[in-house]
Amino acid sequence: EAGVVQSPRYKIIEKKQPVAFWCNPISGHNTLYWYLQNLGQGPELLIRYENEEAVDDSQLPKDRFSAERLKGVDSTLKIQPAELGDSAVYLCASSLGSREAFFGQGTRLTVV
Amino acid sequence: KQEVTQIPAALSVPEGENLVLNCSFTDSAIYNLQWFRQDPGKGLTSLLLIQSSQREQTSGRLNASLDKSSGRSTLYIAASQPGDSATYLCAVICNTDKLIFGTGTRLQVFP
Numbered sequence: 432e433a434g435v436v437q438s439p440r441y442k443i444i445e446k447k448q449p450v451a452f453w454c455n456p457i458s459g460h461n462t463l464y465w466y467l468q469n470l471g472q473g474p475e476l477l478i479r480y481e482n483e484e485a486v487d488d489s490q491l492p493k494d495r496f497s498a499e500r501l502k503g504v505d506s507t508l509k510i511q512p513a514e515l516g517d518s519a520v521y522l523c524a525s526s527l528g529s530r531e532a533f534f535g536q537g538t539r540l541t542v543v
Numbered sequence: 544k545q546e547v548t549q550i551p552a553a554l555s556v557p558e559g560e561n562l563v564l565n566c567s568f569t570d571s572a573i574y575n576l577q578w579f580r581q582d583p584g585k586g587l588t589s590l591l592l593i594q595s596s597q598r599e600q601t602s603g604r605l606n607a608s609l610d611k612s613s614g615r616s617t618l619y620i621a622a623s624q625p626g627d628s629a630t631y632l633c634a635v636i637c638n639t640d641k642l643i644f645g646t647g648t649r650l651q652v653f654p
Contacts, residue, residue, distance in 0.1 A: 454568060462640060464642070466642075471646070472646055473632055473645050474546070474642075475640070475644070476643075487641060524587075529574045529638040531577065532634075536586040
């Protein structure tokens with residue numbers, strides 16, 4: 432069974448440029464999460480989807496971040512414009528409700 | 544607000560030792576608790592999930608316990624190996640279905 436797939440694995444962009452990350456969850460998982468992880472810290476939730484609905488986006492900086500989950504499957508997280516402080520690892524995870532969560536390999540973003 | 548703390552922040556042990564990693568949380572109203580392993584530059588690998596009605600789970604050399612009333616969980620690693628070197632993260636799942644993570648314990652097992 433394929434796990435959670437994220438792309439790209441690495442991304443380097445100049446500040447003020449846009450960037451997008453893509454996530455394909457485990458088949459059948461209705462819950463999808465985007466987490467942000469800074470160096471030496473635990474992941475922090477950005478947004479959680481139940482099927483197509485964003486049920487928790489309270490930590491998403493909506494002035495520059497946006498996300499969508501079309502047809503309740505794949506999801507895209509976008510930053511526009513990127514700032515130096517956005518450099519981090521962006522993790523996607525999926526689960527079936529509140530059961531065991533599975534994470535992708537993450538996208539390491541560097542903003543220069 | 545739920546807060547998760549992991550102690551110690553870093554641990555270095557010789558190969559073969561049995562060791563215990565600690566996780567504490569402030570709000571005992573949790574659904575599940577999950578332990579993860581993270582290798583440098585990689586994503587999180589799920590190790591064990593303990594449901595709120597359970598007291599422990601075992602997988603190979605790993606044993607995780609949960610005491611909801613005291614807000615604690617421990618991850619026991621038996622006969623540690625250099626390949627166990629990684630960062631270990633615990634996360635609690637609350638009624639919002641959100642995973643709240645600790646900052647992790649960075650483990651190094653040397654030969």
